[in-house]
Amino acid sequence: MVRKLPQPQGVRLYLSVDFGATHSGVSYATSTNGKVIPIVSWPGSSDPLRKIPTCLVYDSLGNVRAWGLEARDINLRRGWIRCEWFKLWLDPKYTISPSLPVGKHPGDVIVDFLSSLWMYVKERILFKYTLDTLSKWDIIAVPASWDAHTSLLLREVAIKAGLAVQVSHEDMYWQERLHIIPETEASAIHSVALARFLPNQKFVICDAGGGTIDIATYDIPRALGMPEIAEVPLRSGSYCGSLFLDVHFRELVRARLADHPSHLDEASLAHFLLTFSGSEKLHYKGSVDDTKMFHFRCLHLQDSDDPSAGLENGKLIIPGNVLRHEVFDPVINQVVRAINLHIHSSRVHVDALLLVGGFSANPYLFQRINDEFKSSVPSIIRPADGDTASNRGAARSGLYPTVTSVIPSQSVVMRVRLPAEPEDKRMRPTYITTSGGTHFCENSRVDVELRKFSAVPSGMHPRTPSEAFTSSSGDLDSIFDTVIYTSNVDETLRYTDQGETNELCLCRVDLKELPSFKEQAMVTTPKGFYTDFELGFEMGTAEIRGELLCKQRKFGSVTFDLCG
Structure with a gap:
């Protein structure tokens, strides 16, 4: 098992954003008191409310004029547009075409709403803490029916909205402070604490x-x-x-x-x-x-x-x-x-x-x-507070890790370059290449990281041995890329053309911090050199996170860029 990152010093703030199709809410918890506190004071209401409408109003130029309660209640002027239900636009299974403001894409509307929400919440919470001793972790609950692609898309949108930010150049793992979990899991965490x-x-x-x-x-x-x-x-x-x-x-x-x-x-x-x-x-x-x-x-x-x-x-x-x-x-x-x-x-x-x-x-x-x-x-x-169960449970998941195992609804496979085996030479001879006297199977060869409906202990990282070739001609390229796929087929895949696979994301990692890469980069070799390493993946129920490893040590994070 790959070691977890050490917990940061100072106060840890766990911010849970319940971004709903019709209503949204925010709860938070801190490592100092261990309690989950919902935000109940919102613009546009003098009464306490645990949720506000997921709603925006734009003017004719595409500027946000109101959000939340004020957006729901405002009288529209000529050319203004009220946007609702826009969370559903992230899911490709939802086919109703949105009515969008001028110059806006569906993701832009979600960024605008989450930005407005976060700017307000930041004023309500962060004044209580000294920023240099505060470490903020964000947790967003998403529908359990969302696939990994949709969850990864929401992650990108949330980062654009400023929910997760890099606080310094030394803050290498800032994106890991944003977690995506299924709403059912968050609700279960809340409910099991009461029942x-x-x-x-x-x-x-x-x-x-x-x-x-x-x-x-x-x-x-x-x-x-x-x-x-x-x-x-x-x-x-x-x-x-x-x-x-x-x-x-x-x-x-x-x-x-x-x-x-x-x-x-x-x-x-x-x-x-x-x-x-x-x-x-x-x-x-x-x-x-x-x-x-x-x-x-x-x-x-x-x-x-x-x-x-x-x-x-x-x-x-x-x-x-x-x-x-x-x-x-x-x-x-x-x-x-x-x-x-x-x-x-x-x-x-x-x-x-x-x-x-x-x-x-x-x-x-x-x-x-x-x-x-x-x-x-x-x-x-x-359960008590059932309407805010996922919001409260998401914040609680940061304080008290509760889920011992997760079940992926799709298989996750990664394109790899492995030494060719007899089966590869028999089944896919055109995929075989030779380098340094060794036969490799590549291009469409995949390794299964996670099998559909197979339980994985929480925090367990499947580790995939990998190697990257760096050419000595020109500037040394330390970037290694591969592709992550998802599949709904029941059998174990060995090649991408065995069954229906969907490109999920480009997996990218920078090898320059690896000692073996540094050592070889200092020596001039006309043929280039290979660097051995491992990619460790933490498979959550709603997202994938990755680490660059060598001899059980972590040297960096994997970044994921959506395909398509």
Whole structure:
């Protein structure tokens, strides 16, 4: 096992950013008090709020005019644009085209939001500490269904937003202070600290958020003073979060007011939706509300009285049973099916089902899940502070490492140059090259760093022996590049053309700090020279980190540049 970096001196600040599709929040913890503290004071509200809308407003020139609560509530001027749900733009599986400000790409919008969030939080937190004794570690939780490529893309965006910065030239490992973990893992860390699980019990986390529903199963491996969890080999996710209630509600309003276009402009629809999101969305109780009438005040007073369309005295009135059939059931049915499929696919006995995330506060969702699974799952729980479970758990993960093993949802392989074996000469003779009398297999030869659904102890670094050739002609090049691939195939890959592989990133490392490279670089050799080293990879559940190693010592970090 590769040694961990020594802990820095002074105060360690663990900042957790819950960047959600509909709402975002921030919590932090310090090494001095060991408590997780949520930020509850935000611009635009005098009341304490644990989350704010993930929302931006741009003017006609592409400048940010408001963010968070103020962006949600501001009246748009001519040419201004309100951006929401932009977290989903990172995921290629989400196909709805964004409406973007002038000159902005989807990643730019996320950078702008995270920058605004961080600048405000920095003012709230950092004044308490002396900067030269503070070491800040950032932890961002992402949907469990995101693949490594999407998580790496978010990492790049977060760095552009200033969440992780290099504080000096000696700060070689600054990017390692930014960690990406799955939301289900963060929620599990929070929940297991509160619940009383027994060794070998298994529980399912359903993180019902704004954009996605993410589900994972965890095991309590042993009884210790500090709770530990290990992931069971299955994670799943689906786009059936609470924002899709908004989508169905908007379509319902459009259908009921089709003959009253004065109430269907964007401002009116946003007004109806704001009322729905602020009240009924999280308090609707299901069939017990079937006979109840729900009132939504119209923005415009003209043409606001037509009982056949539900318009009465300046309000749109919708029966509870209509809301259930047209808005809630289509989304909640998907959630129940997703949990059912996950539990059956995991093929393990589940002792508890924990429902967390902002959507978990909806009574109808909890009732439907309880009705569906109460006969097969002994305990169905909404933990305290379930709406901020992933945010609090992410901060707690910095203080108390809890996860003992991780389960990759894809295989991870690396392009390598290895001495040719008889199998290579038989199966891929065109890949064989000769150097210094030794036959090598290269180009499409890969080495498996991590197998799909195979448990890896947390902190374990698969180590890959490597060698790089440096030509003596011209300036000495100390940079070594290779390519990391992901694959969903079940069999073990030896070559990239054996099954479907996707280029994840370019893996780049600078060899100039290695003693063997320095020694050989000082000697003039007409043919050049080879440098032997190892690449050590720490495979997290949502990201990959790497180190340059030689004889068990660390000499640098691996940088990853997204392919494509």
